[in-house]
Amino acid sequence: MQPIPEDWTRAVAVVAHPDDLEYGVASAVARWTGQGKRVAYVLATRGEAGIAGMDPGRTGLLRVEEERRSAAVVGVSEVEFLSHEDGLVEYGLPLRRDLATVFRRLQPEVVITQSFDLTWGEDGPVNHADHRAVGLAVLDACRDAANEWVFPEAGPPSTGIRDAYVAAVANPTHFVDVTATMDAGIASLREHRAYIDGLGREFDPDEFLRNIAGYTGLGAGCEYAVAFHRYPMG
């Protein structure tokens, strides 16, 4: 693994649900915003189907607020929700159009998203259908956004996307040293209080995130790291 180059100023991180970025990526975001970079969050859904026993209308409102607080902890104030239906996100042209529209407006150089692998690891559980749809659509929308003849109604093309980085994959190529920002990443996940309470089991964000980042750090040569697979777009 190589360190992710940090000679850029503008990133957009796109995931399916409130909390997806907080399961690791937020520690890297804290490092980048600490360097003065601008990072925006885009959520395909409001996570309204994410808490058992709680009405989706109420859950959606709660989780939007939790996501905004989580983002603020790591220096992110731009948080957008695309309002696709939680649990029912489809890979397809409507999602690609929505994402291309966002990329053309925000003009990122770097795009971050989540794993679209079928499973977590080789014999782990099946990755959520929403994650698979969003991760793959993000990569395709990077190309869509740069092509003036694709979705011409979505504004002038964005030609500045250099790389997309996909988190939590089985075959990482790059890492971010988050040793100095682990605490911020953990505090960011802790903001998802209603969600964590709704899990109905003991869950310690500190232990969970340190275990993963510590293991990744062993391969990266630092105490804590977050790993990504890079897809060059330039």
Ligand SMILES: [Zn+2]
């Ligand atoms: Zn999710």
